[in-house]
Amino acid sequence: MNYENKIINGDCIDVMKDFPPDIVDLAFTDPPYNLEKDYGLYVDSNDKENYIHWTEQWLMEIIRVLKPTGSLYLLTLPKWAIHHSVFLDKFLYRRNTIAWDALSTPRGKIMPAHYSLLFYTKSHSYTFNQIETKHNWTHCARAKCTQERNTSSLEKRPFSDIWSNVHRIKHRGKRHAHHPTQLPFSFMERIILSSSNRNDLVLDPFLGVGTTAIVSKLLRRKYLGIEINPEYVQESRKNVEQASTFRSRLELIDQPQPRDLSTFL
Numbered sequence: 001m002n003y004e005n006k007i008i009n010g011d012c013i014d015v016m017k018d019f020p021p022d023i024v025d026l027a028f029t030d031p032p033y034n035l036e037k038d039y040g041l042y043v044d045s046n047d048k049e050n051y052i053h054w055t056e057q058w059l060m061e062i063i064r065v066l067k068p069t070g071s072l073y074l075l076t077l078p079k080w081a082i083h084h085s086v087f088l089d090k091f092l093y094r095r096n097t098i099a100w101d102a103l104s105t106p107r108g109k110i111m112p113a114h115y116s117l118l119f120y121t122k123s124h125s126y127t128f129n130q131i132e133t134k135h136n137w138t139h140c141a142r143a144k145c146t147q148e149r150n151t152s153s154l155e156k157r158p159f160s161d162i163w164s165n166v167h168r169i170k171h172r173g174k175r176h177a178h179h180p181t182q183l184p185f186s187f188m189e190r191i192i193l194s195s196s197n198r199n200d201l202v203l204d205p206f207l208g209v210g211t212t213a214i215v216s217k218l219l220r221r222k223y224l225g226i227e228i229n230p231e232y233v234q235e236s237r238k239n240v241e242q243a244s245t246f247r248s249r250l251e252l253i254d255q256p257q258p259r260d261l262s263t264f265l
């Protein structure tokens, strides 16, 4: 079977079991976080042990299908990241734990303000394209502020492990489909540009409404997505077909590039 540019409907554990080993260059996962979100088919509410056991099953499959030069990014809540790190440290090399500053709904006594983005590689030989941005250090996400940053003479710098200028999509009008937790395009753009090259295969086993696949296509990577909800699968396929209409939501590719980014765009 050809695994390139496919969006598959099914349970990602079952689907990945049918994949041969060592085929994926970059895996990104944004799984349900056990927060009782409404994803239609999947019930996002489990006891802690079952949830962790479930995550380890799909993580094992991802590890198996990653190429020896492959990378994994796992986006999750800090409380799950601790468990995932202990597990992944047995099989992969930990590169960074990125804090994504993405203000959330108040819960508990201290306001949760970040997600954890775990970055692992399968070996010491892996792709990393150093991306530099001007806008890593300020918080304002309004179009005016973004434009000011992009046209200002601020010094460009490589990413740090705190990402505070990529903002969660909070308003329905900014969503590219009807889905409660879709990610911003610019968030995926950073990951895909940094950790893959043109024509590489990018896997997302919890594809939602296709953000990873759309950005992969725009950046000329190949995508392989899995999603359990057939409605989201349909949405994703439609969105990928129309990927060019989302190009303006990327932040890095149309800017003058500090390094020779054009060689891998």
Ligand SMILES: C[S@@+](CC[C@H](N)C(=O)[O-])C[C@H]1O[C@@H](n2cnc3c(N)ncnc32)[C@H](O)[C@@H]1O
Residues within 6 Å of the ligand: 010, 011, 012, 013, 030, 031, 032, 039, 042, 179, 181, 182, 183, 184, 205, 206, 207, 208, 209, 210, 211, 212, 226, 227, 228, 229, 232
């Ligand atoms: C947090 S959302 C991903 C959103 C995605 N990053 C986007 O931007 O659209 C998690 C997705 O995983 C899907 N899902 C849950 N369990 C799954 C499973 N076992 N296999 C595949 N997909 C699953 C849900 O339907 C949901 O769309």
